[in-house]
Amino acid sequence: MDQNNSLPPYAQGLASPQGAMTPGIPIFSPMMPYGTGLTPQPIQNTNSLSLLEEQQRQQQQQQAQQQQQQQAQQQQQQQAQQQAVAAVQQSTSQQATQGASGQTPQLFHSQTLTTAPLPGTTPLYPSPMTPMTPITPATPASESSGIVPQLQNIVSTVNLGCKLDLKTIALRARNAEYNPKRFAAVIMRIREPRTTALIFSSGKMVCTGAKSEEQSRLAARKYARVVQKLGFPAKFLDFKIQNMVGSCDVKFPIRLEGLVLTHQQFSSYEPELFPGLIYRMIKPRIVLLIFVSGKVVLTGAKVRAEIYEAFENIYPILKGFRKTT
Amino acid sequence: MPGGGRCPDCGSTELVEDSHYSQSQLVCSDCGCVVTEGVLTTTFSDEGNLREVTYSRSTGENEQVSRSQQRGLRRVRDLCRVLQLPATFEDTAVAYYQQAHRHAGIRAARLQKKEVLVGCCVLVTCRQHNWPLTMGTVCTLLYADLDVFAGTYMQIVKLLGLDVPSLCLADLVKTYCSSFKLFQASPSVPAKYVEDKEKLLSRTLQLVELADETWLVTGRHPLPVITAATFLAWQSLQPSARLTCSLARFCKLADVDLPCPLAWLQVLGLDRRSVVKHIGDLLQHRRTLVRKAFRDGTAEQEAGEKELQGRGQGPGQGNEEVAASSSLRLPEGKRPASPALLLPPCMLKPPKRICPPPPISTVTGDEDISDSEIEQYLRTPQEVRDFQKAQAATGLSNPP
Numbered sequence: 001m002d003q004n005n006s007l008p009p010y011a012q013g014l015a016s017p018q019g020a021m022t023p024g025i026p027i028f029s030p031m032m033p034y035g036t037g038l039t040p041q042p043i044q045n046t047n048s049l050s051l052l053e054e055q056q057r058q059q060q061q062q063q064a065q066q067q068q069q070q071q072a073q074q075q076q077q078q079q080a081q082q083q084a085v086a087a088v089q090q091s092t093s094q095q096a097t098q099g100a101s102g103q104t105p106q107l108f109h110s111q112t113l114t115t116a117p118l119p120g121t122t123p124l125y126p127s128p129m130t131p132m133t134p135i136t137p138a139t140p141a142s143e144s145s146g147i148v149p150q151l152q153n154i155v156s157t158v159n160l161g162c163k164l165d166l167k168t169i170a171l172r173a174r175n176a177e178y179n180p181k182r183f184a185a186v187i188m189r190i191r192e193p194r195t196t197a198l199i200f201s202s203g204k205m206v207c208t209g210a211k212s213e214e215q216s217r218l219a220a221r222k223y224a225r226v227v228q229k230l231g232f233p234a235k236f237l238d239f240k241i242q243n244m245v246g247s248c249d250v251k252f253p254i255r256l257e258g259l260v261l262t263h264q265q266f267s268s269y270e271p272e273l274f275p276g277l278i279y280r281m282i283k284p285r286i287v288l289l290i291f292v293s294g295k296v297v298l299t300g301a302k303v304r305a306e307i308y309e310a311f312e313n314i315y316p317i318l319k320g321f322r323k324t325t
Numbered sequence: 326m327p328g329g330g331r332c333p334d335c336g337s338t339e340l341v342e343d344s345h346y347s348q349s350q351l352v353c354s355d356c357g358c359v360v361t362e363g364v365l366t367t368t369f370s371d372e373g374n375l376r377e378v379t380y381s382r383s384t385g386e387n388e389q390v391s392r393s394q395q396r397g398l399r400r401v402r403d404l405c406r407v408l409q410l411p412a413t414f415e416d417t418a419v420a421y422y423q424q425a426h427r428h429a430g431i432r433a434a435r436l437q438k439k440e441v442l443v444g445c446c447v448l449v450t451c452r453q454h455n456w457p458l459t460m461g462t463v464c465t466l467l468y469a470d471l472d473v474f475a476g477t478y479m480q481i482v483k484l485l486g487l488d489v490p491s492l493c494l495a496d497l498v499k500t501y502c503s504s505f506k507l508f509q510a511s512p513s514v515p516a517k518y519v520e521d522k523e524k525l526l527s528r529t530l531q532l533v534e535l536a537d538e539t540w541l542v543t544g545r546h547p548l549p550v551i552t553a554a555t556f557l558a559w560q561s562l563q564p565s566a567r568l569t570c571s572l573a574r575f576c577k578l579a580d581v582d583l584p585c586p587l588a589w590l591q592v593l594g595l596d597r598r599s600v601v602k603h604i605g606d607l608l609q610h611r612r613t614l615v616r617k618a619f620r621d622g623t624a625e626q627e628a629g630e631k632e633l634q635g636r637g638q639g640p641g642q643g644n645e646e647v648a649a650s651s652s653l654r655l656p657e658g659k660r661p662a663s664p665a666l667l668l669p670p671c672m673l674k675p676p677k678r679i680c681p682p683p684p685i686s687t688v689t690g691d692e693d694i695s696d697s698e699i700e701q702y703l704r705t706p707q708e709v710r711d712f713q714k715a716q717a718a719t720g721l722s723n724p725p
Contacts, residue, residue: 150683172709175702190702193688211683217690225699253669256543260491268482269491272460273475275544292544293672 145315149246149298149307153209154216157242160203160224161235169199172230188223195219199227203234206242213241213304243300246307250294255321259290263317279314286310290318334358381433393439394426400443407466408458414450421446425481441469441477448478452489457497459548494547498533501551502526505579507559513578517566520559528558531608538615540669552581561604618667 166186170178176199178186185198195209195216205223210216220239227234256277260269269277276297279288284306289297296314301307330340332353339354349363390398401422405415425431425442434442444463451458460478464471482489507514508522532554536542542550556575560567576582607614704712 172704174704214688214690222694225694226702229699272546292669
């Protein structure tokens with residue numbers, strides 16, 4: 001391997017990782033993957049996003065319809081109200097199918113960002129694909145996994161644009177804690193959306209704990225409003241999502257030893273240190289934590305599509321390590 | 326000498342540049358009168374070439390091996406000798422250490438990290454030669470924290486772009502089992518506990534291989550699994566005499582650290598006695614049994630999945646007895662009543678807390694924020710006064 005070229009000549013012949021990779025005794029021979037190729041073949045970015053948006057829109061509609069049915073059946077007393085609500089929901093979902101824009105702000109967002117997080121990971125609706133743009137799949141027989149990762153945490157930053165006196169903030173706000181000996185920022189929490197913010201004296205703020213991009217933005221605005229009410233000329237400049245964390249479950253056990261052997265250049269698996277395998281995907285640049293139970297954690301994304309794309313890339317690889325002889 | 330300069334005293338033109346110590350002066354060579362004198366002090370820019378340079382900015386560190394690097398290389402050789410590694414390993418480890426030292430981040434690291442780096446280089450060398458050295462051993466020898474070791478190890482593997490193969494289980498079993506003090510009678514080891522090394526080794530190897538196939542090794546620290554396998558193998562070789570010996574006692578008399586209690590060993594305790602007696606037969610027929618278990622397991626799993634799909638349950642229901650006992654099923658074919666699925670134990674345990682799916686939120690991020698909502702987070706003036714009084718009373722105010 002190339003890494004050993006810088007070793008002195010007497011060490012080169014001895015440090016032979018190629019030979020060292022195969023175990024001495026063939027008892028622990030790895031399972032070979034089912035020919036899906038070594039490097040994850042990503043589906044093109046825009047296509048996968050449209051695919052998933054379509055999937056989510058369908059699920060949203062079906063969810064909305066389900067909710068309508070439940071409400072109509074269960075609560076007879078408030079039937080009039082329920083029907084009104086159902087009518088509103090029906091109209092918005094109809095607008096979604098027709099692709100009309102501008103009438104509800106909700107719809108505008110769902111065209112650019114996927115607004116609603118999807119419920120759970122159990123694939124209740126197998127996805128009948130009616131894609132809006134032609135798809136060029138990487139491998140001809142590949143299909144969408146039907147599992148959508150759920151977002152668990154969003155980290156964002158914003159600049160309030162003015163210097164802050166942290167002592168005053170800690171004194172006059174109920175939800176703030178400030179211990180300068182431990183950390184040089186005020187830690188503030190709000191209940192809705194349930195988030196935590198670190199507010200620094202320079203006026204910069206970090207907001208963590210939200211479950212979606214919009215919630216993170218709303219929470220950051222609420223913190224800025226609190227700081228404003230405390231008497232500082234706070235603004236809302238350069239809001240940026242820095243990190244997104246998602247998780248999902250493929251529902252079958254994974255042979256981590258096999259995966260680290262075939263994808264050695266991307267994987268790091270040290271059971272003495274951590275029970276999961278750390279997979280550093282190059283495109284998109286996402287880090288995945290893969291566990292033997294089939295649970296996968298994806299982190300390092302700046303946009304939601306990167307998480308979805310990374311999962312679609314890893315799913316065929318994981319499927320290859322599913323069956324054991 | 327210089328044109329146009331005249332001594333104010335005698336009027337001669339013979340002016341000489343002469344310094345009085347560090348002060349430059351223009352002196353008349355006839356009468357000795359000082360015509361002009363320079364400043365005593367020099368400016369920062371004047372001193373540009375005369376200032377002291379720090380070691381890190383000089384070329385010294387490129388030309389010679391620094392003292393800390395020399396110390397580190399000595400430590401690497403010492404560690405290799407303590408571990409009784411072959412001589413070739415020493416050279417490889419030294420080369421890795423030198424390679425690491427070429428990176429500025431390592432050169433400027435704390436001494437604690439450089440100490441741990443010694444262990445990392447030795448560990449990488451051993452792994453590449455399939456020499457079974459565990460991180461725990463290295464940390465014990467270096468008196469280092471496993472967390473610090475882990476961080477440095479991951480960093481150095483990434484920095485040097487090393488290809489480090491996984492720990493070889495078979496070799497680890499051999500070396501670890503050989504360290505058990507069970508092969509000779511002694512005051513602490515009664516005669517009936519003494520065991521033949523080869524027999525114990527081969528049986529332990531088979532048990533560990535079986536555990537690997539049935540999902541008991543993936544994701545876990547290998548050493549506790551090997552300890553438990555050795556214990557079972559040792560017991561099964563003379564069940565009548567040894568069934569009464571507990572795992573803790575076994576570890577003490579074998580002079581080995583007791584690993585954290587394994588969940589699967591505790592579960593196995595349910596029918597441990599019967600299993601131990603049959604381990605010999607089970608290992609003989611293990612390949613057939615495992616294949617059968619997997620085949621039946623997947624068939625039952627698929628059937629169960631189809632049944633339960635309507636109810637939306639996942640395939641995680643198994644009996645409480647874990648894969649270990651199901652794979653070590655008695656050869657007479659006595660099956661547990663419900664289908665036993667061969668899955669990692671973490672998948673068979675009921676989840677600790679069921680995470681409800683989050684409600685679909687219709688937040689846009691641009692909604693209006695009501696004043697009352699923000700007011701709830703602000704203290705009233707009375708509260709502020711009370712808080713300040715309380716702080717003053719307890720003297721616990723935070724200085725800025």
